[in-house]
Amino acid sequence: MKIGIPKGLFYFKYYPLWKTFFEKLDCGVVTSPTNRKVLDSGVKLCADEACLPVKIYHGHVDSLNGKVDAIFIPRIVSIMKHEYTCPKFLGLPEMIKNSIKVTSRIIDTTVNLRGQHGDLFDFAMETGSIVTKDRYAIMNAFRDGLHEQHEFEKRLKECGDFESALKKDHDRNIPRPEKIAILGHPYVIYDSYINMDIAKKIQREGYSIITPQMIEDDIIRKYASKLPKRHFWTLGRENLGAGLSLLKCTDVKGIIYLSSFCCGIDSLMEDYLERQVARSSNMPYMKLVLDEHTGEAGFNTRLEAFLDMVRWREQNESNVSTHG
Amino acid sequence: MKVTFPHMGETYIALKGFFEDLGVDVVIPPECNKKTLQIGVKYSPETACLPLKVNIGNYVQSIENGADTIVITGSCGPCRFGYYGILEKEILRDMGYDVDMIVFDPPSEDIGRFISRIRKITNNKPVYKVADSLYKGYRIAKELDDMNKMMFAIRPREIKKGEVRRIYGEYQKEIEKAHGTREIFKVIDDNKKKLKDVRIDADRKVLKVGIIGEIYTVIEPFVNLYIEEKLGDMGVEVDRSMNVSEWIETNMFSKLLGFNSERDIDKAAENYLKTAIGGHAKQCIGNAVLYSRKGFDGLIQLLPFSCMPEIVASSILPSVSRNEKIPIMTLVLDELTGESGYITRLEAFVDMLGIRKETKVE
Ligand code: SF4
Numbered sequence: 206m207k208i209g210i211p212k213g214l215f216y217f218k219y220y221p222l223w224k225t226f227f228e229k230l231d232c233g234v235v236t237s238p239t240n241r242k243v244l245d246s247g248v249k250l251c252a253d254e255a256c257l258p259v260k261i262y263h264g265h266v267d268s269l270n271g272k273v274d275a276i277f278i279p280r281i282v283s284i285m286k287h288e289y290t291c292p293k294f295l296g297l298p299e300m301i302k303n304s305i306k307v308t309s310r311i312i313d314t315t316v317n318l319r320g321q322h323g324d325l326f327d328f329a330m331e332t333g334s335i336v337t338k339d340r341y342a343i344m345n346a347f348r349d350g351l352h353e354q355h356e357f358e359k360r361l362k363e364c365g366d367f368e369s370a371l372k373k374d375h376d377r378n379i380p381r382p383e384k385i386a387i388l389g390h391p392y393v394i395y396d397s398y399i400n401m402d403i404a405k406k407i408q409r410e411g412y413s414i415i416t417p418q419m420i421e422d423d424i425i426r427k428y429a430s431k432l433p434k435r436h437f438w439t440l441g442r443e444n445l446g447a448g449l450s451l452l453k454c455t456d457v458k459g460i461i462y463l464s465s466f467c468c469g470i471d472s473l474m475e476d477y478l479e480r481q482v483a484r485s486s487n488m489p490y491m492k493l494v495l496d497e498h499t500g501e502a503g504f505n506t507r508l509e510a511f512l513d514m515v516r517w518r519e520q521n522e523s524n525v526s527t528h529g
Numbered sequence: 530m531k532v533t534f535p536h537m538g539e540t541y542i543a544l545k546g547f548f549e550d551l552g553v554d555v556v557i558p559p560e561c562n563k564k565t566l567q568i569g570v571k572y573s574p575e576t577a578c579l580p581l582k583v584n585i586g587n588y589v590q591s592i593e594n595g596a597d598t599i600v601i602t603g604s605c606g607p608c609r610f611g612y613y614g615i616l617e618k619e620i621l622r623d624m625g626y627d628v629d630m631i632v633f634d635p636p637s638e639d640i641g642r643f644i645s646r647i648r649k650i651t652n653n654k655p656v657y658k659v660a661d662s663l664y665k666g667y668r669i670a671k672e673l674d675d676m677n678k679m680m681f682a683i684r685p686r687e688i689k690k691g692e693v694r695r696i697y698g699e700y701q702k703e704i705e706k707a708h709g710t711r712e713i714f715k716v717i718d719d720n721k722k723k724l725k726d727v728r729i730d731a732d733r734k735v736l737k738v739g740i741i742g743e744i745y746t747v748i749e750p751f752v753n754l755y756i757e758e759k760l761g762d763m764g765v766e767v768d769r770s771m772n773v774s775e776w777i778e779t780n781m782f783s784k785l786l787g788f789n790s791e792r793d794i795d796k797a798a799e800n801y802l803k804t805a806i807g808g809h810a811k812q813c814i815g816n817a818v819l820y821s822r823k824g825f826d827g828l829i830q831l832l833p834f835s836c837m838p839e840i841v842a843s844s845i846l847p848s849v850s851r852n853e854k855i856p857i858m859t860l861v862l863d864e865l866t867g868e869s870g871y872i873t874r875l876e877a878f879v880d881m882l883g884i885r886k887e888t889k890v891e
C-alpha cells in the first residue's frame with residue numbers, strides 16, 4: 206500500500222514516527238515537495254480566511270491525490286494532557302474532504318491525548334489496522350516509530366534544522382556563540398519554503414539559531430507557567446515558554462517570531478509574549494507575518510534591518526557595560 | 530466596587546437585573562458604537578477576533594464612566610475565547626487602566642471557584658439569594674428571546690412599515706430606566722403587549738432565513754450591522770440559531786448536571802462533522818441541517834474575520850447546502866465591513882431566495 210503524507214502541519218513534528226510506522230508495516234511512504242504549484246493549488250482550494258499552513262496542506266493533499274492508495278490526514282486533537290492543538294487541526298479532515306475531491310482513501314484517525322485515558326497505542330492500532338490485521342506487527346512498528354522519533358528529536362535539539370535532523374547529517378560543530386531565536390509553529394519555522402529559508406539567512410550573517418525544540422521541556426514549562434491561566438494550546442505554550450526563557454540567556458541576541466497571517470493562536474499568544482518582552486527586557490524582538498503574498502525582497506529587507514539593529518545594540522551595550 | 534461587563538446583544542439586560550437585585554453597583558457600557566470599535570481596533574492585536582476588539586472598546590467606555598471591575602465568562606479551550614480575559618487585562622494594563630478582572634469559567638469546570646467568585650462580587654450574599662437572582666436573570670433572557678421572536682415574525686408582516694422599530698425604540702428608553710428584575714420584567718411585558726397589537730398581514734408570504742455561525746456575531750447587532758432588522762425590512766422572517774437563554778442553559782445548567790441539551794443539534798451535524806472543534810462550529814453545521822429540515826428558505830452564516838472554528842464550518846457548509854438543498858451565504862465580519870456592500874449582498878441573496886421559492890411553487 207502506498208501512503209501519502211502531506212508535507213505540512215504536523216509533518217514537521219511527527220514525520221519520522223509516521224514514516225517508520227508505515228514502512229515497518231510494508232507500506233511505501235510518499236511526500237510531495239513544497240513549491241509554487243502546491244501553494245497555488247492550496248490557496249485556490251482552501252477557504253480564503255484560513256492560515257497559510259492550512260492552505261499549503263490542502264495543496265499537498267491535492268498533489269498526492271490519486272497518486273497514492275491512501276493519504277494520511279490524522280485528526281490531531283491533542284498531543285498533551287489537558288491541552289489542544291488548534292480548532293483547525295480538530296476539523297482538518299472535514300476541511301479537506303469538503304474542499305477537495307479526494308479519490309485516494311483518507312486515513313483520518315484521531316490522536317487525542319487530552320484526557321486521562323488518552324492513549325497513543327489506540328491511535329496506532331486503529332491506524333495500523335487499516336493496513337494489516339497483525340496487531341503484533343502494528344505494536345512493533347509503532348515502537349520502532351517512537352524510537353526513530355525520539356532519536357530525531359534529539360538531533361533536532363542539537364541542530365534546530367528539520368531537514369538535517371531528518372537526514373542525520375546535522376553538524377554539531379562550530380556553533381557560533383551568538384544566537385538569534387526563531388519562534389513559531391514547527392510547520393512555519395521548519396518549512397524553508399514558507400519561511401524563505403530564514404535560518405540559512407541568519408546563519409550567513411554570523412549567528413547560530415535557536416528554536417523552541419532546542420530548549421528543554423521543563424524549562425519551557427516553567428516559563429510558560431507565568432501565564433496566569435492553565436495553558437490549553439500546546440503550540441502557544443511552547444512558544445511562550447521558549448520566548449520568556451530566552452530573555453534570560455545572554456548569548457541570545459534577538460528573537461524573531463514567525464507567524465502566519467490569520468493564525469488565531471499567534472494573534473493572542475504572540476501578542477502576550479511581545480508585551481512581556483517589551484515590559485521586562487530590552488531584547489530585540491520582531492514579529493514577521495507570512496502569507497501567500499509575502500514577497501521575498503520585502504522579507505529580506507526586514508530581516509536585514511533587524512539584524513543590523515541587533516548588531517548596533519550589541520556594540521552600544523558592550524560600551525555601556527565596560528563603563529558600568 | 531463598580532462592575533461592568535462586555536456587551537453581547539441584550540445580555541446586558543439580564544445581567545443588569547441580576548446584579549441590581551444583589552445590590553451590586555453596575556456600569557452598563559454605552560451601546561456599541563463607532564467609537565467603541567475604534568478604541569478596540571486601535572489597542573487590540575490586529576488579527577485578534579472581532580469580539581475581543583469590541584470588548585476592549587466596551588471596557589474603556591465603561592471605565593470612563595467609573596467602572597473598576599470587569600466580569601466576563603471564560604472557557605478552557607480550544608478556542609481563543611478562553612484566553613480573552615488574560616489578554617484583555619494585558620491590553621488594559623498597557624493602556625494604563627488598572628482594573629480588576631473576574632473571569633467566570635463554566636461552573637462545570639470548577640464549581641467551587643465559580644461560587645467563590647460570585648461571592649466576591651456580591652459581597653458574600655448568601656448562596657440561595659445569588660441562585661435566586663441568577664435564575665431571575667435567566668428568566669429575563671428567556672423573555673427577551675421570546676420578545677425577539679415576536680419581532681422577527683411581525684417585522685416582515687407589518688401593515689404599517691416601521692411599527693416594530695418605533696415600539697422597540699420606546700422600549701429601549703424604558704429599559705434604561707428600569708432597575709432590578711421586577712421592573713425589567715414589567716417593561717418587557719408591556720413591550721410584548723404593544724407588539725401583540727401591531728396590525729399584521731397574516732397571509733403575506735414571507736421568506737424564512739436562519740442565522741447561523743459564531744455566537745457573538747449572531748447575537749450582537751452592532752457587529753452584524755443589525756442584520757435581523759435589515760432582513761425583516763426586506764420582508765424576511767429571521768430566526769436566530771443561538772440566543773442568550775440557550776447559552777445560559779447549556780453552559781450554566783446542563784453541563785453542570787452532565788447532560789447534553791444540544792443532542793439534536795449534535796446528531797444533525799454528525800454526518801458532516803463528528804467532533805466538536807471549539808467555538809460553535811458543530812452547532813453551526815447541526816443548525817444548518819435542522820433549519821433545512823424545517824423548511825427554511827435560506828441560511829446566512831456569520832463569522833468574524835479569522836475565526837478559527839467557523840472557517841472549518843464554512844468549508845463544510847457548501848456540502849451541507851448541496852445535500853440538504855438549502856442556499857447558504859457566508860458573511861465575514863470585521864471592522865472594515867461596509868454598510869452598502871453588505872446590504873447589496875443581503876438583497877441579492879434575498880432576491881435569489883424569492884425567485885427560487887417561486888419557481889419551486891410553480
Ligand atoms: S495554530 Fe495557527 S497556523 Fe496553525 S493551524 Fe491553527 S491557526 Fe493555522
Ligand code: SF4
Binds near residue numbers: 580807833
Ligand atoms: S469562536 Fe471565533 S470569534 Fe470566538 S474566540 Fe474563537 S476565533 Fe474568536
